[in-house]
Amino acid sequence: MLKVAITGATGRMGSGIIKKVIEQDNMDLVAAIEVPNTPFQSKDIGEVIGIGKIGVAIVGAEKLEEILKLSDTDVLIDFTIADAAYGAIEIASKVGVNLIVGTTGFSDEQNKNIKNFIKEGNVKAVISSNMSIGVNVFFKILKDLTPILNDFDIEIIEAHHNQKKDAPSGTAMTAFEIIAKELDRVPADVARYSRQGIVGKRTKEEIGLHAIRGGDIVGDHTVLYIGDGERIEISHKAHSREVFIAGVIRALKYIENAEPGKISDMADVLGIN
Numbered sequence: 001m002l003k004v005a006i007t008g009a010t011g012r013m014g015s016g017i018i019k020k021v022i023e024q025d026n027m028d029l030v031a032a033i034e035v036p037n038t039p040f041q042s043k044d045i046g047e048v049i050g051i052g053k054i055g056v057a058i059v060g061a062e063k064l065e066e067i068l069k070l071s072d073t074d075v076l077i078d079f080t081i082a083d084a085a086y087g088a089i090e091i092a093s094k095v096g097v098n099l100i101v102g103t104t105g106f107s108d109e110q111n112k113n114i115k116n117f118i119k120e121g122n123v124k125a126v127i128s129s130n131m132s133i134g135v136n137v138f139f140k141i142l143k144d145l146t147p148i149l150n151d152f153d154i155e156i157i158e159a160h161h162n163q164k165k166d167a168p169s170g171t172a173m174t175a176f177e178i179i180a181k182e183l184d185r186v187p188a189d190v191a192r193y194s195r196q197g198i199v200g201k202r203t204k205e206e207i208g209l210h211a212i213r214g215g216d217i218v219g220d221h222t223v224l225y226i227g228d229g230e231r232i233e234i235s236h237k238a239h240s241r242e243v244f245i246a247g248v249i250r251a252l253k254y255i256e257n258a259e260p261g262k263i264s265d266m267a268d269v270l271g272i273n
């Protein structure tokens with residue numbers, strides 16, 4: 001049995017993942033973690049997320065290390081916010097618990113330290129800004145297309161629901177990093193976040209990033225390759241969070257085979273590298 005813990009257990013992603021994990025024959029939910037000093041402390045997670053009692057009590061993140069050890073967790077899944085996920089990754093790596101992380105919005109420094117936590121803890125980790133199969137194929141298309149359209153102007157647009165806290169989305173940032181790398185451009189030098197006022201003409205090098213927020217949009221991403229007289233638009237639109245949850249279940253099945261001390265991504269999980 002794979003013993004699974006989850007931080008952000010009552011969240012949109014966390015609750016959906018729990019519902020799927022408990023349906024798996026070879027997985028056990030052993031811990032459900034929420035914000036420090038959560039008002040849900042000690043309540044049954046199943047009752048809180050509307051599926052009835054499942055015998056797992058919610059604990060606050062102040063007890064994360066303790067609960068991971070006590071429950072003998074194999075894998076911690078984190079879908080929270082960047083600062084919380086950063087702390088959870090540090091703790092899990094220290095106590096030798098493998099990780100699946102979908103949280104977005106990490107700073108460059110956090111990303112660098114996360115790599116080190118995982119290396120030093122020698123744990124297995126799948127970290128991806130987007131767990132859906134479609135988006136990971138979309139990333140692959142961008143990798144192939146960008147060198148061919150290297151003199152086109154490139155702009156990235158993403159749209160999400162009005163509850164999302166980080167912008168641009170992690171997926172848009174991954175798309176941007178893939179494109180910048182293929183074009184040999186330094187990401188920090190070429191990112192152009194929206195535009196306002198007298199910004200001057202567009203430079204050839206810049207890559208635009210734009211975020212729309214509204215209603216219940218699950219997650220749309222479009223990359224525009226704009227030339228003179230023509231343009232190509234590559235789009236992915238998620239209709240439901242089930243696509244991300246399905247990716248997490250695939251990552252749970254894969255993690256045993258992941259390389260310790262290294263961050264794997266969904267392309268590794270899906271075998272599309």
Ligand SMILES: NC(=O)C1=CN([C@@H]2O[C@H](COP(=O)(O)OP(=O)(O)OC[C@H]3O[C@@H](n4cnc5c(N)ncnc54)[C@H](OP(=O)(O)O)[C@@H]3O)[C@@H](O)[C@H]2O)C=CC1
Nearest residue numbers: 008011012013034035061080084102103104129130131244
């Ligand atoms: N990689 C992927 O495929 C996907 C990634 N995401 C990312 O996952 C993250 C979560 O998204 P979503 O589920 O929609 O967000 P939600 O706000 O619905 O859920 C986040 C949960 O984490 C809880 N939380 C906050 N701080 C802590 C903490 N210190 N310890 C434990 N739990 C904490 C929140 O509690 P409270 O509400 O009380 O603050 C909330 O229950 C985001 O970064 C999002 O971008 C989302 C979808 C897919």
Ligand SMILES: O=C(O)C1=N[C@H](C(=O)O)C[C@H](O)C1
Nearest residue numbers: 104129130164169170171219
């Ligand atoms: O917050 C969300 O909802 C999503 N976040 C991820 C991101 O920031 O890219 C993935 C997906 O688009 C949904």
